[in-house]
Amino acid sequence: MVTIAEIARLAGVSKTTVSNVLNGKTNQVSEETRKKVLKIIEESGYFPHQAARALKSKRTRTIGLLFPHMPLRLLSNSFFFPGFLTGVAEACEEFSYQLLVTTSFKNCDTDFHYERLLKTRSVDGLIVSDIFHHDSRFAVLKKASIPFVSIGKPEGGEIEEIYWVDHNQEKIAERAVDYLIGLGHRDIAFIGLSLKRVYTAQRLRGYQRALRKAGLPFREELILCEEMWHEEAERKIKAFLRKLSSFTAIFSIGGNLTLDCLRVLEGLGLSVPGDVSLLGNIEVEGKRFLGINLSGVRTYPRKLGYETAKNLINLIEDKPAPKSLVLEADLVEGESCRRIG
Template sequence: MSVTIKDVAKKAGVSPSTVSRVLSNNTRISRETSQKVRDVMEELGYHPNIMAKSLVSRTTETICVILPKPAEELFLNLFFMELIRGIVTQANRSGYDVLISSGGSEQEEVDAVSRLLKGKRVDGAILLYSRKDDQVVEFLKKNQFPFVLIGRSEKYPDILSVDNDNVQAAYDATKHLISLGHERIGFVSGPPNHIVSRDRLKGYMNALEEAGLEMRRDWIVEGEFLQESGYRAMSFFMNLPERPTALVVMDDFVSLGVLRGLHELGYKVPEDLCIVSFNNLSIAELASPPVSSMDIGIYNLGYTASQALIQSIQHDGDKHLQKRHIIPHRLVIRESSVYTPPKES
C-alpha cells in the first residue's frame, strides 16, 4: 500500500496541510519543520504525485532554459556548462526541476517556448542571451509568460534580467593593456546582434578614447564564441601592415583559437602580442601561456537568474521585486598580459 500525505503527517507530528506546504516550498514553514517532514518522507519512502499536485496548484515546479542555437554547438563552450550548473543548483534548492530546450533559429526557439509554456509543461523560462529585436523576448512579453534574461534588453529595460556591467568590464580590460604601454589594441568581438558584444565593444572604445588612442576598424574582428573565430582572427590581424600589439578577446574559448593561430604563425604571447579575455574559465588558466581573463561570475549569473525567475513565479510577478541584477566582475591577471614593450611591426 502506497504512503500518503496523512501517513507522513502522522509520523512527523504535523497536520497534512503542513506537509503540503513543505512540498510546495511555502516560506511560512520553518526550516526545522520542513527538514523534519522531508526526513520522514525519505524514511517512509513517500513520493508526491507530481501530476496531481500540478492540477491542484496549477504549477509544474519546472523551469526551462532556452538555448540560442543547437545544443551540440553550445556545449563545446564551458561557459554554458557553468551557467547551467548555477541555474540547476539554485532550482534544485528551491524544489524546481530544469528542462533544457534549443532551436536552430529564433523562430524554432519561439516554437519551443510556445509548446512548453502554452502546454503548461513549465512555469517560466530563462534566456541565455540578449539579442537585438529578439523574437523570443517579444513572444514572452506579448503572452505575459514569466521569464528572465541573462543579459539586457535595449527595447525592454524593465524586464527581469541578470547581467554584468559589460561596458565597464571591457573598459577595465582595455585599461589594463593601456597601463602596460600598449597603444595599438585590437578587439575580437562576438556576434554583432548580441547586446553583450556591443556593450563590450563600447567599453573598449571608451577606454581608447579616454587615453587618446586610435580606434581602427581593421583592428576589430567579429565572430562566434568558438575557437575557430579566434584562429581566423589571427590570420587577419598578423598580416596587417600595422598590426595590434595587444588584444581584448570576447571569450576564453575564442582565446584558445587566438593562441593556436599565433603559435602556427610563429608568434609568442606576450612577447609579440598580449591578450586579455573574458569569463575566467578553467581553460584560461590551463592554456599555454595562462590567459589573463575577466571573471564575470558565470555560476552566479546562472544561480541569480534561476532565483529571480522562481521568486517571480512564486510571487506572481510582484512589481516590487528587483528587476535588474548586476553581477560584479574582476580581472585575473596571468602570463598573457605581463609587461613587455610593444614591438614594432
C-alpha cells in the same frame, strides 16, 4: 501507499506544513521542521505525483532554459555553460523546482523554442539566453504573460519591463582595456561574436570608452566581431590578424574565442606574452588556462545561473525580485600580458 496525511502524522505537523515543504514555501516553515519533514519523506519513500500537483496548483514547478542555437554549439562552449547550468540546478534544488533544458537544430527558432512550448504550458517560467539587440523573443513571451528572466541586459525595443541578470559588461571591458593601455599597448585588437549580441556591443562600448579616455583613436581595422565557431573561428581570426599592419595585444571577450586565439597565435609562430599580450575571458575556476596563467576578465557563470534562476522562481511565486541584478566581474592580472615601450 504513503500519503501526505501519513507524512504529517509521523512528523507531528499539519498537512499544510507538509505541502509547504513539498512546494518549496520555506518562508512559511521553520528550518528545523523542514528538515524533519524532508527526512521522513526520504525514509518513507514518498513520491508526490507531479501531474496531480500541477493540476491542483496550476503550476508545474518547472522552469525552462532555452538555447537559441544548435546543440553542437551549446556543447562546444565548454567554459561558460557548465558553470551556469550548475548554478541554475542549485537554485532549482534549493526551491524544489525542476529544470527543463531544450535547444533547436535551427538558430533562434522562435516557433520551436517558445510558441510550441508555451502552448503546452510545460513550464512556469523561462530563462532567455544569448540575447540579441531588438530580440524578437521578448514580444512572444510578453504576449504569453509568462514570467521570464534574461541572461544579459536587453537593448532595443520595449525593454523597460524585462527582468535581467548580468555582469557589468561595459564597465569590466573598459577596465580591461585601461589595463592594457597602462602596460603601454596602443594597437589593441578586439575579438568577439556578432555585434547583434548585446554583450558584444556592450563590451565594445567599454573598449571604445577606454580608448577615448587615453586619447587614442578607434580603428575599425582592429575589430573582428562575427558569428564564428570551431575551425571557422580559427580561420577568421588567422585571416584577421594577418591583415593587421600592427598589433601588440588582443582583447578576446569569450572563453572559446580566447582558446581560438591561443591556437592561432601558436600557428602563426607568435608567443604569449613575448610577441603578443592576450587578455581573455576567464569563465572557469582555477588559475591556469591551457598551461597559461591567463590575464583577463573573470566572470562567474555559476553565480549568474543561480541568481537568474532564483529571480525567475521569485517572479513565478509573486515574491519580490529586482528588475535588474548586476554582478561584479573581476580583472585578473596573470602572465599573458606584458609591459611594452
